[in-house]
Amino acid sequence: MSARADDWLVPDWPAPAGVRACVTTRSGGVSVAPFDRFNLGDHVGDEPTAVAWNRRYLQQTLGCRPVWMSQVHSSVAIEAEPGICAVADASWSDRPGEACAVLTADCLPVLFCDRAGTRVAAAHAGWRGLAGGVLEAT
Structure with a gap:
């Protein structure tokens, strides 16, 4: 089974032309029960190879590189660094081709960009x- 990007949620918002966003759903993917479908979380006990496949598919489908965090329900905001999964709950980037990724279940993803679209x-x-002020820290 493969992920179906056609059911991902894409905001209809007045962001600058170079800024894009999406919210994935759980449909598709290669994770097996109880992580069925498109699991992107590497901290829940899913098979690491399945999560890696799902994350590669996301990157290929979006055409950019998601930068992941180890989220702990804090107010820590950091600069996104590819290849480093820092402990934080918000990240920013000014490098084209990078996506600040956030995992949610019952929490909310809050997305930001500057008016020029040079920082997300x-x-x-x-x-x-x-x-604790995570939005203000971001």
Whole structure:
């Protein structure tokens, strides 16, 4: 089974031309039960090769490189660094071709960009992070 990008959610927003975003769904992917479908989380006990395949598919489909964080419900915001999975709940980048990735279940993804579209950010906004100022830190 493969992921189906046609059911991912794409915002209809007034962002600058070079800024794109999407929210994936759980359909498709190669993870097996109980992680069925398109699991992107490497911290839940899923088979690492399945998560790696799902993440590669995401990168190929989007045409950019997602930069992942190890999210802990904090107010820490960092510069996204490819190949480094830093402990934080928000990241920003000013490098074209990079995507600030955030994983959510019952929390909210909050996406930012500057008016020129030269800097983007994503925050993992749960109640602890919101109360602690994750949006302000981002």
